[in-house]
Amino acid sequence: MENTHILSLHQVSKHYGPIQALKEVSFDVPAGSVFGVLGPNGSGKTTLLGIVMDVLKANAGSFKWFGQEPHADLRKRIGTLLETPNFYHYYSGMRNLQISAQIKGRGQDDIERVLRLAGLWERRDSKFSTFSLGMKQRLAIASALLGKPEVLLLDEPTNGLDPAGIAEIRDLIRQLGEQGTTVIMASHLLDEVEKVCTHVAILKKGVLLTAGHVDEVLSNEDMIEISAADLAQLENVLNALPNIKSIRRHNGSFQIVFSGSQSAEQVNRHCFEQGVTLNYLAVRRKSLEARFIELTN
Template sequence: MSILTLQGISKRYGVVQALSGVSFEVPAGSVFGVLGPNGSGKTTLLGIVTDVLKADSGNFQLFGGPASGAARRKIGTLLETPNFYHYLSAWKNLEIAASIKQRGKDDIARVLKICGLYERKDTAFKTYSLGMKQRLAIASVLLGDPDVLILDEPTNGLDPAGIAEVRVLVQQLADSGKTILLASHLLDEVEKVCTHVAILQKGQLLLSGPVNEVLQRNDFIELAAADNQALAALLLQYPDCTGATVTGNKVVATFAVAPDPAAINSWCAGQGIWLQQLQLRRKSLETAFLELTHTSAQ
């Protein structure tokens, strides 16, 4: 089942085309990352889904039906950090948030425990670390136990400790069965917490789907022998080898399928070339992303 289905969503601000015909589906139970640099249209897209903004064209469905008020009440949204009162405790701030959202105040203890803040429930907000403040913001989103969470850049502006805290919390929420739609410009965040991703660039959807399919990171092998030129020429004869290039004092070989280092070593020896180095490596996520965005920009 798809929690959210977007069909041809477009939005323009004057001469700026913020979104252009964006379509994708968010599967139930996924952590779906909307990935792109600042200005790519991520926040605009989330604003449309949460009814803060209106699309110029296109439509979307929630839970397989129209985007009704009843459907939106199943969604918890964090588009910007709430304006908590610095001199009030976490508990008092959530009481105010519950009143505004018309959620039950009897849910406050539960969400504070989920977010690891129950022991600090009576402490003033101003004494919280950045990570704790963001976890309290997520606690506010969890009031009423929504099925779906929409989080816009939840780790933005946090220090490394705060980033780690929020990522662990997001993973725990996903493990509990929540569907999470998460906008981010951080590749590392997508790799560590997301199951699916849609990549936006200047309002255009480049690709969407499972992370390991969209951001393909094919294995490659670094090798060395007494004669690297001869080794490179030999490797081009190896089944499924798609390229072999001498780089510095080694040969970098790529393959159409996942390579088997032991089989390659044995094959080279059988051809009279003894390897001095053989190491399986993987393309970095950053390289895969840059290759995708660069190709799409051409």
């Protein structure tokens, strides 16, 4: 059975003279995930993508694709968009993809599929020069998807786009993930990772701070907000709950942060068993931004 990790890094390090770009970075990318490599500019994201694509050589450590040592045939299973794509402005989207397929030596019979996937089929005969920024980036992703790669590698896919273009690319990445393509994307935008990624690795100055499922990275920061008709009775019941880190009253409800794991279902059941019926319950997840600032400070 093939490894369920699409990509595994083990103690990968890279330096440029005295500058340490990556320091002993290790993490696994699960199959079918949308995996965000998150960090501010200069954190080593692009260096890391360059290493796993064999464009750069690591000074130490190793990595495996699909449980195997890297070799040339594996490249066919990976679609990449690591820099600004070069398309012919005076050719149509369709013609540009035909040229891309010729250069890659694969995907000529795949052009209609990727154009439809990228939402560009209706504009297939329009010149590239008439495309919006978002459409140009969607064509670049369509080109990377020629030949049905199992993995898509993207470096800052929404860089330089207007808000409409950013929304288009995020929707496309989510759609690809839902269809089973593993997407690995580098981003310095916390909001982007929070909205489209299932997993995240956070880098700071070449050091891995944390990696895992987005919900796990944030799990100890959940806040549950609840209310009931009798707030005094509710407060007494809440004080008996284990693992409470803090509790505060806010606009006719209570906001509770737990030091350990506590599901909304468990809190609801506890209150009900103590004779309190809740009329409001919501889980408020601390944003990745707040968590990221805590981690990187």
